[in-house]
Structures are given as structure tokens and as C-alpha cells.
Amino acid sequence: MAALGVTSQLGRDQFMNLLVTQMRNQNPLEPMKDAEFIAQLAQFSSLEGIEKLNDNFGQMLSLQQFTEGSNLIGKSVQYQLSDSSPLSRGTVEGITVRDGAVNLIVGGAQVPLSTVTSMSAVPAQ
Numbered sequence: 001m002a003a004l005g006v007t008s009q010l011g012r013d014q015f016m017n018l019l020v021t022q023m024r025n026q027n028p029l030e031p032m033k034d035a036e037f038i039a040q041l042a043q044f045s046s047l048e049g050i051e052k053l054n055d056n057f058g059q060m061l062s063l064q065q066f067t068e069g070s071n072l073i074g075k076s077v078q079y080q081l082s083d084s085s086p087l088s089r090g091t092v093e094g095i096t097v098r099d100g101a102v103n104l105i106v107g108g109a110q111v112p113l114s115t116v117t118s119m120s121a122v123p124a125q
Contacts, residue, residue: 015044062100069095069102069113076122077106079115087117 019040072092080087090106095113097103103110 015047019044062097065102065113066095066097069104072104072116072119076120077104077111077116078118079104079106079111080117081111081115 069092073094074092076089076091078087078089088106088111090111092104092106093108094105095102096105096110098110102113104113104116105111
């Protein structure tokens with residue numbers, strides 16, 4: 001288990017620092033084999049690709065949630081803010097995005113998109 005503030009995953013900067021340190025401190029009579037060096041560079045390249053892919057997935061998820069929320073404008077939704085609160089119903093008047101989370105505006109209040117349990121095309125009366 002990692003200590004507080006220390007991640008168990010090796011980041012890009014840490015990987016490059018480790019590789020440079022390894023190359024500086026290698027025995028000149030027994031240098032790193034080409035295959036080992038290429039394998040480490042391939043790992044670094046894979047790490048960068050995975051980081052970019054994760055960023056793209058995060059952006060895609062945000063866009064999808066924004067689209068879902070905007071498609072609910074003018075529709076009646078039923079939502080439950082917590083397990084102990086009663087179900088509420090109202091017409092979606094708009095949407096906001098705050099700290100990456102999509103919130104619906106229902107009756108002037110902000111309702112997290114994740115709390116919607118059902119929707120219908122007919123506005124609430």
C-alpha cells in the first residue's frame with residue numbers, strides 16, 4: 001500500500017528521471033543492452049499513450065453527460081437527491097456544469113444529472 005501523498009503508479013517524469021539516472025550510473029564496461037533500452041523506451045511510449053487515452057476518455061465522458069443533460073431541457077424528470085429524500089419531479093429548464101459535473105436546473109434548483117431516476121417528454125404540471 002502506498003504512503004500518503006505517494007502514488008503506486010510511475011508517472012512520465014519519474015520514469016524519465018529513473019531512466020536517465022540508470023544510464024548515468026551504468027557500468028561503462030557493461031553498458032545497457034540495446035534490447036533493454038528499447039524495451040524501456042517502449043514502456044515510456046506506452047505510458048504516454050495511455051495517459052493521452054485516459055484524458056480523451058474523460059473529455060468524451062464529460063461531453064456525453066453534457067449532451068444527455070441538454071437533451072432533457074423541456075422534459076419532465078423525476079429525481080432523488082439522497083436515499084432518504086422523497087422522489088421529486090419537475091421540468092428541466094436548463095443545465096450547468098460545475099467542477100466537471102452536469103447539473104440540471106429544475107424549478108430554479110440545481111439537480112445533479114446522476115440523481116435522475118426517470119424522465120418523460122411531457123412537462124410536469
